[in-house]
Amino acid sequence: MDILDYAFMQRALLAAVLVGITAPAVGIYLVQRRQALMGDGIGHVAMTGVGLGFLLSASPVWMATLTSVLGAVLMELIRWYGRTRGDIALAMLFYGGMAGGVMFINLAPTGSNANLTSYLFGSLSTVSQSDVVAICLLAAFVVLVTLGLRRQLFAVSQDEEFARVTGLPVRALNLLTAVTAAVTVTVAMRVVGLLLVSALMVVPVAAAQQLTRSFAATFAIAVAIGVTVTIGGTVTSYYQDVPPGATIVLLTIAAFIALTAVAAPLARRRARALSAAQPAGDPAECTIPAGRDAPDEIGV
Numbered sequence: 001m002d003i004l005d006y007a008f009m010q011r012a013l014l015a016a017v018l019v020g021i022t023a024p025a026v027g028i029y030l031v032q033r034r035q036a037l038m039g040d041g042i043g044h045v046a047m048t049g050v051g052l053g054f055l056l057s058a059s060p061v062w063m064a065t066l067t068s069v070l071g072a073v074l075m076e077l078i079r080w081y082g083r084t085r086g087d088i089a090l091a092m093l094f095y096g097g098m099a100g101g102v103m104f105i106n107l108a109p110t111g112s113n114a115n116l117t118s119y120l121f122g123s124l125s126t127v128s129q130s131d132v133v134a135i136c137l138l139a140a141f142v143v144l145v146t147l148g149l150r151r152q153l154f155a156v157s158q159d160e161e162f163a164r165v166t167g168l169p170v171r172a173l174n175l176l177t178a179v180t181a182a183v184t185v186t187v188a189m190r191v192v193g194l195l196l197v198s199a200l201m202v203v204p205v206a207a208a209q210q211l212t213r214s215f216a217a218t219f220a221i222a223v224a225i226g227v228t229v230t231i232g233g234t235v236t237s238y239y240q241d242v243p244p245g246a247t248i249v250l251l252t253i254a255a256f257i258a259l260t261a262v263a264a265p266l267a268r269r270r271a272r273a274l275s276a277a278q279p280a281g282d283p284a285e286c287t288i289p290a291g292r293d294a295p296d297e298i299g300v
Contacts, residue, residue: 003238011132012124012191012244016234018139019188019200020227024208025146026184027201028219029177031209032157038075038178039198042185044094045071046194047101049186050119054108060119061134065186071097072182076175121193122245124237131190138187145180153177154215191230193245200226200252207256210263225255 003009030038049067053060071093078089105116118126146153155163156173164170181201188197208221233248240247 003235008125008127009234009238011127011129012234012238013231014132015127015135015191016230016244016248017227018135019191020230021223022139022142022146022184022187023192023197023200024204024222024226025219026142026177026181027205028215028222029146029153029157030181031202031205032154033177036202037198038072038181039185039201040195041075041090041094042068042072042182043189043194043197045097046182046185046189047116047119048097048104049101050116050189050194051101051104051108054110054115055104057110059130059134061131061186061190064119064189065134065138065183067097068182068185069179072178073175076178080171119189119193120195121243122189122191122196122248124191124234124244127190135187135190138183142180142184142187145176149173149176150215150219191234191244192248196245196249199249200230203249203252203256204229207252207259210256210259211266225252229255 003013027036027039030036046064046068049064050060052058052067053063056063074093075090078093101116102113106113117123152163152168152173153176155166155168156170156177160170160174163173184201185194185197188200192200204222204225205218207225208218211221212218229248229251233244233251236242236247236251237244
């Protein structure tokens with residue numbers, strides 16, 4: 001395969017695989033928490049970090065990581081304490097992040113809007129060796145958190161009050177989820193772009209939920225979809241000379257549509273089978289709905 005003859009494509013494919021793993025791994029907790037657009041907000045804040053990286057002649061990836069982590073922590077603090085004006089504060093944070101990124105990168109001696117565009121929408125040819133090292137380290141952190149603390153994070157995502165009663169440090173886990181989401185955004189920005197990363201965090205999870213309701217199965221299928229579309233989008237971008245981020249997102253949406261089309265008749269078939277197997281004398285409310293039995297619900 002000639003695509004592997006080029007060092008920049010080897011780096012891009014490695015970054016794509018890591019993005020395909022980490023984005024859905026974090027996204028499943030955000031979807032459970034009904035914070036599907038959190039990644040989009042963090043992406044806006046991370047733009048300031050990219051601009052600061054060019055202005056200070058530092059690594060844009062590491063500066064974006066620092067800025068997005070601070071932004072994610074602020075978002076959680078606003079969610080806890082800003083009950084009346086929280087939406088206004090979040091709006092200022094998001095739009096301020098975008099404006100700061102544009103301002104800083106234009107003040108930088110070597111910066112331009114063209115540099116910012118590659119971070120907003122992704123660029124295969126600009127993934128450097130230092131970017132790959134940073135992405136690998138950040139992705140390792142994301143995987144360790146999302147897998148090592150999956151039971152605790154799942155419990156908090158499902159019901160914060162119940163998790164608090166059981167003795168879990170709910171606020172610390174919420175902060176950790178926010179920080180992990182911020183790290184994931186910076187992992188993905190070189191491949192998908194800051195403005196499109198949220199789709200890769202949410203849509204594979206939504207697609208996987210069309211086939212299963214158990215956490216473990218949804219996690220595995222979502223990650224499989226993420227890896228498939230990121231590799232497919234990267235390869236398509238190379239051969240067809242199209243934007244990688246847009247291609248990956250469109251493939252992800254296509255996967256969601258395809259799985260939805262497959263899941264609908266399967267759900268009807270399961271419902272008919274359950275209805276046929278139910279004894280005539282049993283009331284309908286005595287049956288357990290398909291896909292909601294206890295082993296599936298605790299299959300974390």
